[in-house]
Amino acid sequence: MLRELTLIDHNYQFPWTVEWSNCLRLSPSSLFCTMNYSRADPQRITDLCRAIVVRLCDKSLETITLENWFGLAPIQMDAIRPLFSLSRLRCVRIAHLCTLSLSDDDLLELATSWPLLEVLSLNYFVETKAPRPTLKGFCQLLQHCPHLQKLTIVIDATDSEWIDIARPCVRNHLMDYLCLGNSLLDDRKRVASILLAILPSLKELDTAREWAKLAHRFQSQNCWEEVNYHLGELRKGRDSDRRHAQEVLQPVV
Secondary structure (H helix, E strand, C coil): CCCEEEEEEECCCHHHHHHHHHHCCCCCCEEEEEEECCCCCHHHHHHHHHHHHHHHCCCCCCEEEEECCCCCEEEEHHHCHHHHHCCCCCEEECCCCEEEECCHHHHHHHHHHCCCCCEEECCCCCCCCCCCCEHHHHHHHHHHCCCCCEEECCCECCCCCCCCCCCCCCCCCCCCEEECCCCECCCHHHHHHHHHHHCCCCCCCECCHHHHCCCHHHCCHHHHHHHHHHHHHHHHHHHHHHHHHHHHHCCCC
């Protein structure tokens, strides 16, 4: 069985490449595809996703990485929806392919389609007025993908009043990496408290410094640096409280 397949697509030759792979009856568990398109085109991304499902990797694929270093295409969820039929996916990385705009409903559909996800890298940034999932969608993703360990996604974290920090609706003890790119937020300390309650194993956020050099779209980076500071302070307080509780419970000799 073929484990890994790497394809480099020049000048939109991917459909032909997939036909060739299909003739060889290749069924890789891992697919890595680099597209050298001088013009980012959402339709090409849609065609690529359909070709992967129909011609190449219907049942075997567990890991998929798609990237295009010549430009990130601004796309909607429909462009990658063909991949939702690949229910065995454990790792999906498309953040170097596109700037994906999606809603809470889109994210829920993604989560229910890929329940085995361990790694999900969707996007580092989206345009200011583009739709993005809220904390509700973020929590739904964690509920339906309980094995998630690493996540890169842009969200809107400004509406958080409905979350009970003492009793959050979901907890994920596995996640040790989170990058929220140019996500929106307001109350830094409250967002840090929410993240610590939902993701107790998370030590800090990746604030995507390397992407901040690309454009002004990362004006929110300093805000997330502040969240990291509060996250560290809250963790210290939590760990101190735990040590104190253990000392109190120890029997007196």
